[in-house]
Each structure stands twice: as structure tokens, then as C-alpha cells.
Amino acid sequence: xxxxxxxxxxxxxxxxGRERAWTMxxxxxxxxxxxxxxxxxxxxxxxxxxLRWRDGxxxxxxxxxxxxxRRLSFVWREPEGDPTLVEISLDDVPQGTRIAVIEMxxxxxxxxxxxxxxxxxxxSEGPSMLAPLA
Amino acid sequence: MSxxxxxxxxxxxxxxxxxxxxFAALADPTRRHILSVLSEGSTATASQxxxxxxxxxxxxxxxxxxxxxxxxxxxxxxxxxxxxxxTPKPLSDAMQWIAATGALxxxxxxxxxxxxxxxx
Numbered sequence: 001x002x003x004x005x006x007x008x009x010x011x012x013x014x015x016x017g018r019e020r021a022w023t024m025x026x027x028x029x030x031x032x033x034x035x036x037x038x039x040x041x042x043x044x045x046x047x048x049x050x051l052r053w054r055d056g057x058x059x060x061x062x063x064x065x066x067x068x069x070r071r072l073s074f075v076w077r078e079p080e081g082d083p084t085l086v087e088i089s090l091d092d093v094p095q096g097t098r099i100a101v102i103e104m105x106x107x108x109x110x111x112x113x114x115x116x117x118x119x120x121x122x123x124s125e126g127p128s129m130l131a132p133l134a
Numbered sequence: 135m136s137x138x139x140x141x142x143x144x145x146x147x148x149x150x151x152x153x154x155x156x157f158a159a160l161a162d163p164t165r166r167h168i169l170s171v172l173s174e175g176s177t178a179t180a181s182q183x184x185x186x187x188x189x190x191x192x193x194x195x196x197x198x199x200x201x202x203x204x205x206x207x208x209x210x211x212x213x214x215x216x217x218x219x220x221t222p223k224p225l226s227d228a229m230q231w232i233a234a235t236g237a238l239x240x241x242x243x244x245x246x247x248x249x250x251x252x253x254x
Contacts, residue, residue, distance in 0.1 A: 006157040008235035012243040014250055024246055034245035082154045099246070101239050108157030115161040 006108055011100040018069045018090045021097040025072045025088060043072065051076065075106060085109055152205075153231035156224050159204035164189065165197045169206060169220060177210075177217040 014021060024030045025043070031051075032039040036059075041049030045066050052058040061076040064085065073087040083106045091098045104112075160166055168183055180198060184191040198218055201207040205224040209216050 005229075005232070006160055008232045008239065010236055010239040010243060012247060014247055016250055021250070024250060033249050034242055084154075099243065101243070103235055103239070105154030105157055107154035108161060111158035111161035115163070 006112070007102050007104040009100070009102050011098055013093055013095050013098045015096040018092060018097050021090050021099060022069045025090075026068070082107060152224055153228040155204045156206065156228040159200055159206055162197065162200075164193075165201055168194070168197055168201065169225075172207065172218060172220040173222075177219045179215050179217055183218075 022030075024034065027043050028039040028041050028049075031041070031043070036051035037054045038052040039049070041047060041051070041061055041063070043063060043066055045063055047063045049061050049063075050058055051061055057078070059076045059078055061074050064073040064075055065087075066072055069090060071087065071089045073085060075083045075085050077083040084103050085106055086101065086103045089100045091100065160169070164187060167187060171183060171186060172178060180191050180194045183198075184194045187194065198207060198209070202209060202218075205221060207218045208221045209218050211217070
């Protein structure tokens with residue numbers, strides 16, 4: 001497994017184009033029914049909102065990046081929890097669209113950035129999880 | 135449903151709180167190397183670890199400090215020496231977070247697929 005062991009990563013390939021897949025990410029209506037049961041959020045960079053699930057759990061969410069038909073990223077956290085960054089990317093593949101998700105604690109992401117700046121980081125180090133973020 | 139099935143809320147919070155600092159500590163490749171050395175043996179001193187790596191004993195000591203703060207290593211004193219050993223639970227909790235979070239995403243992506251196929 002080449003996935004960065006400091007992140008959770010999953011992906012799925014669906015037989016639709018990126019524009020179609022984006023309809024599930026572009027607004028609260030698209031996101032509800034899969035990301036959460038109830039979505040109160042404007043999908044706009046800097047927007048803050050809330051996600052709720054039928055079991056009563058909820059998360060505060062803040063939108064980081066919106067790149068139409070390409071990427072949605074946001075930071076969310078449980079009421080007493082640490083924030084994590086979620087990045088959802090859409091890529092063209094022969095079979096349709098690959099939807100890839102990476103989730104990482106914000107604390108860890110900040111440390112990864114510092115580590116990249118540090119001279120002790122070996123050039124031979126494997127691909128970082130930040131590469132897909134570029 | 136699958137959200138609650140994985141854990142009690144307190145477990146989730148505990149694991150969530152553990153994963154960030156652990157992954158932050160692991161972001162540095164030197165610290166990852168220190169952990170892999172410690173996972174092979176029982177204990178090591180900062181000097182012993184320094185012979186393995188092209189950095190100073192003082193730099194190793196700083197890394198060990200960061201690892202201790204994340205709960206990944208524990209120190210004990212034997213005479214004048216400080217011995218370090220791995221405390222594996224925080225790392226396995228963090229790995230648990232990865233597994234649980236991955237499972238949650240599997241469920242979400244499955245629902246996404248269902249929603250997309252419903253809309254015709």
C-alpha cells in the first residue's frame with residue numbers, strides 16, 4: 001500500500017462524468033443523503049455550517065477549497081474533537097470518474113508542512129500526501 | 135447506523151484526540167526511524183540511537199522529547215543513562231482511527247454511488 005500511513009484514504013470509481021459527480025458535492029442538497037443525513041452549509045470557500053446524522057451525531061464544518069468539477073475540501077470536527085481536513089477530488093478515468101477522499105488531522109497536516117520545510121527531510125522520502133493537494 | 139456502529143462517542147473522541155498528535159509526531163522521517171529502531175529492540179539510549187543516524191545526540195534528544203510528548207515513547211533512568219522504549223498503544227489507537235475513518239468513508243461513498251445511480 002502506497003497510501004500515506006498518517007492519513008485515511010478511500011476512493012471509488014463511478015460510471016459518470018466529473019460534472020455529474022460534482023452535483024453531489026456542489027451544494028447542501030448534493031451532499032445530503034451521503035456525506036451526512038442533514039447538511040446545513042453553503043459550498044463556498046470560507047463558509048461554515050453543520051452536518052447532522054440520524055443517530056444524533058453532528059459535526060461543525062468549514063469549507064476550505066472549492067474547485068468546480070475538481071475538488072472540495074473542508075475541515076470538520078465533532079463537538080469535543082480535534083479538527084480534521086477532508087479533501088475530495090474528482091479525476092477522469094477510462095471507466096468514468098474516480099472520487100478520492102483523504103482525511104487527516106489538521107495537527108498532523110501542519111506537522112507534515114513543517115517537515116517538508118525542514119532540511120532533515122531526505123530527498124529519497126516517498127511521495128507525501130500533500131502531492132495530490134497541489 | 136454505520137456511524138454509531140463503530141464506537142461509543144467517548145471512544146471516538148478519545149481516538150480522534152490521540153491520532154492528531156501521534157501523526158504530527160510521525161511527520162518527521164527521523165522520528166519515524168527512531169520508532170522503527172525502538173520497535174525492534176527493547177530500550178535504547180539517545181547515544182545508541184545517534185550512532186544510527188547522521189544527526190547529533192542533542193537532535194535525537196529533541197526528537198525523543200517530541201515522541202514522549204505524543205505518548206509514543208517512555209523514558210526511564212538506569213544510573214546516569216536515560217533509556218527510551220516504545221509505548222505502542224497511542225500508535226495502535228492512531229492506526230485504529232485510520233481504519234475506522236476509512237470504514238466510514240466506504241459507507242459514505244457507497245451511499246454517494248447509490249444516490250448517483252438513483253438520479254436518472
